[in-house]
Amino acid sequence: MSDDLTNCVFQLTELCLQQNFFNFEGEIFTQREGLSMGNCLSPLFAELFMSYFEKKLIFIPNNPFKDKILFWFRYVDDILIAWIGSEEELKEFHEWINKLHMNINFTLELESERRINFLDLSISRHLNKLTFSIYRKPSQTSTKINKTSCHYMGHKMAAFNTYITRLLNVPLSQDAYSEEVNTLRYLAGENGYHPDVIDRLIDRRRKKQGMKKPHLSTSDPSNNKYCCIPFYGGISHKIANVIRQIENSKVTFKSDNILSQFIIKNKSPIDNLDKPGVYRLECGEPGCNVVYVGRSGRSIRTRTREHLNSAKNPNNDKSIFGCHIREEGHRFDIEENTKLIHHCDFGYKQEILEEVEIFKHLKNTEYRTLNAMLTNNVKDTYKILY
Structure with missing residues (x-):
């Protein structure tokens, strides 16, 4: 790898790791030490650091306690060691290892009655042999996804x-x-x-x-199509069968009934107008039922301001909705007259949802929709989805 490429990778990695600030209750905080929670690079670099810590500071010739360690097994930051020295020497080793790095502080847990718990195992010594059993913490509950729950x-x-x-x-x-x-x-x-x-x-x-021989698929994995749909019981299985027949795709299910919908969220909520997706602009003039349906991969607020440029500039006719506001002299307020219909990122799904919403609004006599008429293909799509 060339020096320029190495420096580029290093700078990009450093930039990603420095994104350790977060918003909480209207204030911006930054994490001064350690790896930020939620960063996808954090587990990787935690493992790299612990590997470096072992190689450079533990498994070295001048480690005064090296001969006392019979074996050393580590999973992330949990370490199981077999010690062949005295208990007093083990405590000295514990003090020594905690002085190797300013940000590392190990705790020490000794076996009790020839038994010690490590991760989800309970390990016992008997007649110079190790025996295993499953260990569960006292705080672990018996709650799993109940049979009556609407899950796949x-x-x-x-x-x-x-x-x-x-x-x-x-x-x-x-x-x-x-x-x-x-x-x-x-x-x-x-x-x-x-x-x-x-x-x-x-x-x-x-x-x-x-099975002596694993099942070998004759199909090319690169040609496989995958589709993930919400699971709502038997109707989802029927839809999956239709998709498999029409699209020749493999269907998986996802659940909307998840814990994150019910627990308190620690992060400040994002305003709907700051999200991407399919939106509706409504004329703010009383008695005017004009609406416009659109989509944006950026924030809805930013896209709406672009519509308003046509309302303010007589020479800008890029927005049919903005032209309506300007020519009719009607009112419009971003906060009150902009609605997020579907929150989704830019892509094919967003495009389909926009076309479906346009068709629905064109059929709704309560609105006078400024969007152009849909093609027959989109109408067929609407009939399938609804």
Whole structure:
């Protein structure tokens, strides 16, 4: 890699990492130390830093405690070590490692009764061997997606499939295995499912693992089409079947019934007019029912101001709505007479939604729509969607 390209990558990365400011309750804050939460580069650079920390500061010849570490396993920032020195030496190592970097502060947890918890495992020492069982924090609840919830069945089973994958891949003893199966059966029952669903999922997973040869697809993955639609029960399956037949696409489902719709949001909400999407401009003159439907990949507020340029400038006829305001001498207020109909980014979906809304407004006798008439193709699209 050339020096110019290296410098360019370095500067772009630095620019991305410096985007660590956020808006909260009308005030702008910046994070002075560490990696910002929500930045997609943060997990990568946290892992890079910990790898550097181990290589340059821990696994070095002049580490006075190197011979005391039998093994060292790390997952992100959780570390499991086997120590062959005394407890007093371990405490000295803990103090030493916390002095290696000003922004690193490790906590120390010792085994109790030859047992220690690491991530989601409980590890025990018995007769110079390690045995494993599944560990759940006391704060963990039994709540999963309930059977009665309007979610795609694949989404409902996702948590149980994850637990079963762990069950079959961790070397559990027979007692620990049976205990975990009983726990999963209990969780299934608590969320409205028959406990036998766990046995069926385990059998299905074992059959997949027992297949000698994986299924090889003859189709070219680059030619596959994918479509994601909201899940609203049986009607979504019917729509998916139509899409598969017409578009020859693979259909996945997404849920609009998600936790983020019900919890308090810490970020200040964005005004609708500062979002992109499909919008409607309404004449502010009492008794005038003129409207205009449009779309914008930028903020609706910015696009509306461009319409108003035609209202202020007699030589600017780029906006039919702006010309109406100017020629009729009617009133218009951005805050009161601009409506966001659909919030979506610029693209094919936005284009289709705009055409559908134009057609709906043209059919609505309450409005006098300034938009041009739609093509027959768009009318057919409207009939399919509605």
